[in-house]
Amino acid sequence: MRGAIDLGALAQSKKDQSMATQALANAPAGVVVDVNEEDFQQKVIDISKTVPVIVDLWAEWCGPCKQLSPLLEKLAAEYKGRFILAKIDVDANPRLSQMFQVQSIPAVFAVIGESAGPLFQGAIPEAELRQVIEEVLRIAAEQGINGTIDTEVQEEVPVVEEEQIDPRLEAAFNAIEKGDFVAATNAYKEMLNQNPADQVALAGLAQVGLLERASKLDPNTVLQKASDRKDFASQMDLADLELMKGNPGAGFAILINAIKIAIGEDRDRLRARLLELFMVVGDSDPEVIKARRDLASALF
Secondary structure, eight states, X not given: OTTOEEOTTTOSSOOOTTHHHHHHHHSOSSSEEEOOTTTHIIIXXXXXGTSOEEEEEEOTTOHHHHHHHHHHHHHHHHTTTSSEEEEEETTTOHHHHHHTTOXXXXXXXXXXXXXXXXXXXXXXXXXXXXXXXXXXXXXXXXXXXXXXXXXXXXXXXXXXXXXXXXXXXXXXXXXXXXXXXXXXXXXXXXXXXXXXXXXXXXXXXXXXXXXXXXXXXXHHHHHHHHTSTTXXXXXXXXXXXXXXXXXXXXXXXXXXXHHHHOOHHHHHHHHHHHHHHHHHHOTTSHHHHHHHHHHHHHHO
């Protein structure tokens, strides 16, 4: 598989091919499983010798993850055991995130015969997702990996029924997928014109702002400029990049440290950017809760 990642470093020991059947029998019922560092060997590496495993790396604060994960779960149930969907929370499993060399989330990989390869990053439409899955199954079959798991037992995640989505919200999602940030912004603003307190639209607008800003940044240039702690524009850019890498706590800390030494309008701009990033991540996230306390200390 192109861009393959060696998973051997995480395995506790090498097992021969005959262990695949036993691992499959011991795996939890269902085609969607939550995975952590302790059970990664059993639920992903061993199982990948019998059926392909699609790995979804996500986080609770990630907006695009909430668009993609239900589609992956729906298709996993629909394919009835021809592949396993392994879900990894990158915040709870930083070592796994590092092993997969995750730069931004959602990030999706295929694991076939103990080797992993990247599939895509970000949310994609269902039709494109189906094509990706079919390609994974084709590659797996070429390697002699074309088993299925028993799905007669109640699956962990049922088939997701189609929901009625606000067409403006759907338009925003589609625009984000195409990289059309202006259209996405307009769609969210239209929602806010009708209901200024619409939390989904407010969070979406903040997310689009982050994606648009980050798309224009060169990480090396940002790092070089941000070495000057009083270059507050670069501190904001650096915080954006940390969020895009899945490190919201680090991004918040950069802005809070800048707020401590800034004055006047610079401090106001830094605080406004921090509050905007809180909106992207979500008020209930532990990193946001901690950062709010740290912000209060920095301000008062």
